[in-house]
Amino acid sequence: MLLGQCFAIMPLTGIRRASPRHVHFRFKSVPMIVTLIFMMASSVLTLCMLKYLLNIGVTAKNFVGQVFFTCVQCACILFIDLARHWPSLIRYWTHLELVFTKPPYEVLKRNLSQRVRQPALIIIALSLVEHSLYLSSAIVSYKQRVKFCTQNYNSTMGVSFDNYVKVNYDYVFPMLPYTRLIGVYVLLVNGTCTFIWNYMDLFIMMISKGLAYRFEQISKRIRRLEHEDRVPETTFMEIREHYVRMCELLERVDNVLSGIILLSCANNLYFVCCQLLNIFNKLRWPINYVYFWYSMLYLVGRTACVFLTAATINDESKSALSVLRRVSSKNWCVEVERLIFQMSTQTVALSGKKFYFLTRRLLFGMAGTIVTYELVLLQFDEPNRRKGLLPLCA
């Protein structure tokens, strides 16, 4: 499972350190340097955009790009911070997991590495589709536009890679001179940013799956006890100890991860709001509609997925309650009482810096809030929407 995670981290961003056992964190290491190079590269773009926006004036529309880059930058910093604590955390985790691989706990239907790998592969595939759709949409729009403009306005723009980059990433070139190298560099950084942006959510999901799996094992074990006639107190003592330890592990993971969770949530909420706001916008070409709808569904789906996956920890941690409540008077003991009390009163879940806990109820509340925001924003955006499409060739 840990292997899966570490593997997943590295190739995607090319910036984390390897070796699941001898994991170390050094500031002077190759992955660290790669990360720093990437961060510098992307911060150049961020600054370009910032300057560009300050020149033409910030609006809600063109602000999206800025938010995107800032999020990615923050994510990088948070991941570096996470990397610092990762070695000790992963050792603690691995040590704790030894218990769960042995007999009293059984391997569940789909084992852990399968569970962790599956969403990773799906998310990666879908995000690849999303990014390639984005590129196709941009390229097709660009081509159609050139075609249209040359026909109607005698504009002499030719269809070329250089021109495409210049038009689509127009915020870069007031500051940097255009060379083909810089064009490629801009495309690369944009692509990598998109991956990191997806990776943040993916990482939370994988960690959640890992933790939820262990709570599920505990629940399963308790459920097996249901049909036994006489359960010694020591068994419950052992189970409770493992449960408490898992809670502590969750606490430690949460301390390290909750910055990323907070960023991911804020980021997802912002982009979902933005995309939902654009539903009624008119677009010019069919491919834009395809990209837009796919992108929106992908975003909403990914956000829901992250929340629901994280909420499974909470669900699983409580799932054994119903069995424990059926423990008969004969088997009743202080340990069972303590376990029930803890399960009932403690919120076992990943959190966003303890400001909120990722549970199913939260998702419901958030959905309500998003609808409110959307309704107000739609009204706010009414005048822009009525204007319709801007003229194509300025």
Added chain:
Amino acid sequence: MLLGQCFAIMPLTGIRRASPRHVHFRFKSVPMIVTLIFMMASSVLTLCMLKYLLNIGVTAKNFVGQVFFTCVQCACILFIDLARHWPSLIRYWTHLELVFTKPPYEVLKRNLSQRVRQPALIIIALSLVEHSLYLSSAIVSYKQRVKFCTQNYNSTMGVSFDNYVKVNYDYVFPMLPYTRLIGVYVLLVNGTCTFIWNYMDLFIMMISKGLAYRFEQISKRIRRLEHEDRVPETTFMEIREHYVRMCELLERVDNVLSGIILLSCANNLYFVCCQLLNIFNKLRWPINYVYFWYSMLYLVGRTACVFLTAATINDESKSALSVLRRVSSKNWCVEVERLIFQMSTQTVALSGKKFYFLTRRLLFGMAGTIVTYELVLLQFDEPNRRKGLLPLCA
């Protein structure tokens, strides 16, 4: 009680399987085929409408029909899924209920089948009134319009069944050729859809009544113990066991039903918001006002009814708490303590996929949210409202 439910399911939609004892679910069965035929029939209409909407442009107003059809389709799928789990669930339920039909538990004032049948009959009657009002409203409007147009614009439209269907279900006929058969088919499908739409809520209410009844019996039994001097621990043990079993049954029912609950809630909220939004719209004929107000009150009433009926489960499950708190020191035992603790800390209620629990507090929160939505939507809709009525003969 189960008979009542199964009977109620079948005749209405004609799509579920019979036999309360030997209930089976087979994909290859007559009711299944009927359901599938209906689903295909209605999906043809859904697609017609979708295409029609994409042609003339989606607005908040004409989107309502699309939502209606999509809801009905989803409801069908969810009911088929429910049907798959129904046989095992109903066997478990019947088995569990045997305990509650015997002496320690008494039959309550109005017995279960009365309780279940009564709301069913009321809802069905009211929905029949609603649908016939809808039809009268549509027919009267149509007639008046034809009359008005022939008088003032020399239009030659005659009042005929064919024409009525063509005008009222105009979204069907760009795709399908008009024959009288198709006209009847459109009317039939629309009627059936309305019934399924009502049936969803009715089903939730009946299940809730069934569960709440059992919790009420437990409460009643506990209340009878209040005046007894000396209650043996085994009595409380038995009561607690029954309570826990009922909670488990609720859990199982909830797992199977919560998809339908979620759909029903979303659906009700959407239509309540829509109808409340239309309060200030001007309508042309008095019959339209009658239909509109009746429809709105019916909808709001039905929604409140579903929520409140479902909330009775939660209310009943806690109603014995006050008696248990009065248990004197003499009768106090671990079993009573466990029962009190469970009643205090567990949320015993049907849920919408665990995102929210159907309790009285939820209804209060929802009311507040709906008011907020309404206020924003009313403001949003201001320009449309000011336009007033469209010209009658285009």
Added chain:
Amino acid sequence: MLLGQCFAIMPLTGIRRASPRHVHFRFKSVPMIVTLIFMMASSVLTLCMLKYLLNIGVTAKNFVGQVFFTCVQCACILFIDLARHWPSLIRYWTHLELVFTKPPYEVLKRNLSQRVRQPALIIIALSLVEHSLYLSSAIVSYKQRVKFCTQNYNSTMGVSFDNYVKVNYDYVFPMLPYTRLIGVYVLLVNGTCTFIWNYMDLFIMMISKGLAYRFEQISKRIRRLEHEDRVPETTFMEIREHYVRMCELLERVDNVLSGIILLSCANNLYFVCCQLLNIFNKLRWPINYVYFWYSMLYLVGRTACVFLTAATINDESKSALSVLRRVSSKNWCVEVERLIFQMSTQTVALSGKKFYFLTRRLLFGMAGTIVTYELVLLQFDEPNRRKGLLPLCA
């Protein structure tokens, strides 16, 4: 205390039955007849207004009067329903209170009847000021208007009582012919309605004070035990029994009263929103400003008062917790544990039909909600506000 309440009920509305001990409820009694006469009298006005509104078109502004009359009508019906249950409730209450008048419980600083009478007198005084300000405001506006119109437009309206009533209650006279008797009748009914409207809140406050006082006595008794060295378990048993009984009394009162609470809350929220919305309206004469601001502050103050007084029940019921938590190991027993558990987990408060509980937290949530509503409503009302004052002499 009960005397105070019964007295307070009767003279104000002149519609409830007397005699604190032998309280009975008969449909055929003098107070009942008075009530019914009043209800018919006011329903005539309600219908007049309804017809008038349907003629000139309903707007948010002129709807206020309709809501006012409908609230008063509902309040009457709810009070009659309350009166039906009152005799048995008051006997139960009086019986229960006997315990609290004897030694182990001491009389608190300000005794109960003082506490109950004080807010009653204040509210009645303030509401009298409010109503007389309303009348002065209406009369002065009317006089000024006549003066202004005769000067500028040669209108020949004279200042007379008949004319005043006709102008101010213009909704009555399309339906009823004007005679001086009917004029007086309209004024009387309006005055009585205002009193009932205030009385609803006053009643809730007095009941709350009565209940909170008893919980305070229990808390006080527990607090006295703090410094005793050795407390026998029987003492705690007794205290817990009294506490549980008080909770049961609260439950019974709540069942009877929660309809009125729900109405009062909805009513207060609606009028507070309306009045806050009118803050930015321009008024013509200084006396209108005086009335308007006084009325608004009175309304907000009264609403806050009702909520806070009702919330004291909740506060007092928990106030002994901190002392119970200090009970030393020596005195620790199951009874203390049960008492602490009950106090921690049970929400002891009056409720609005169990949809919400009147606690301090609710007030906070409501304040937030009102601000949201106000902001949206203000925006909604913008166009009306910009129009300014209407011409005086139409």
Added chain:
Amino acid sequence: MLLGQCFAIMPLTGIRRASPRHVHFRFKSVPMIVTLIFMMASSVLTLCMLKYLLNIGVTAKNFVGQVFFTCVQCACILFIDLARHWPSLIRYWTHLELVFTKPPYEVLKRNLSQRVRQPALIIIALSLVEHSLYLSSAIVSYKQRVKFCTQNYNSTMGVSFDNYVKVNYDYVFPMLPYTRLIGVYVLLVNGTCTFIWNYMDLFIMMISKGLAYRFEQISKRIRRLEHEDRVPETTFMEIREHYVRMCELLERVDNVLSGIILLSCANNLYFVCCQLLNIFNKLRWPINYVYFWYSMLYLVGRTACVFLTAATINDESKSALSVLRRVSSKNWCVEVERLIFQMSTQTVALSGKKFYFLTRRLLFGMAGTIVTYELVLLQFDEPNRRKGLLPLCA
């Protein structure tokens, strides 16, 4: 620590009494007189502004100043009220703290006086920067304006201190005659008001740090017990007693402080909303932008800081729970059970008059609410924003 607090109170506002040990409160004392003089001085300004506003008409924009002055006045009154209860509170506190300075409790990494002093110094420094930026911004705007107006409109305004004060505090001089003394007095009162305004938040933070520190010590002590093999029940008894006492101290502090907390929160929310609303306003000179953004960030930062610092009390009070849950069966006793139960069910936190508790969850809820308000307000403010800058020389 107490010294730090008392010192911090006095020099800033010059209005509280000294001597940490023999703290007394007398109405007839020098600090009291100073306070009263200041209050009168500032109330003169408040009244000037009120009269000025009533003359030119109240708008959301010019209302800010009025709110500012009213807040400061309320803060003064609340601080005087606090001062009345302070001597007895501080004696109780000091007495209670003796326990925590002795061996079983260890001094934490950064000791208390460091912790209390540090935020005080930072806040004071930042607020000084803020006020000087405000002054520079005002002066530069004034100078530029004079320069611009003399060039373009031949206005003969000279740049002078007198003129500056007249222009910037124009609300004062319709009521008071201008002399240089009054000019200085106006500046001084404004400066002092700003300090009191900051001091309110600072005071809450320092008290919070003081309380959180003690809870942290208790947690630390419990955490040390984790590795001990056999812990006697008396140890837990002692810890629980200290914990309960700390809760009582918190309760007392809260009773005295919660008025200030409520004012501070309302005040911060209002100003944060106002400042966020002004984000899109155009300003004339760069220094205005610098001041505006610094001021906004300072305000948001300070508000977040107050909330988070106050929330640490809640965090620390629960931090020992995870250790207590690991207490093995051997060491398990009633005292541990009671402690766990209390920690789980009691909300240990400062509150705003019990309407809400300052916890991390509250901050999350508030953030959501602020966003809603902002969205509605932005829309509301749209027309004003579109107008752009007013002409400079009127």
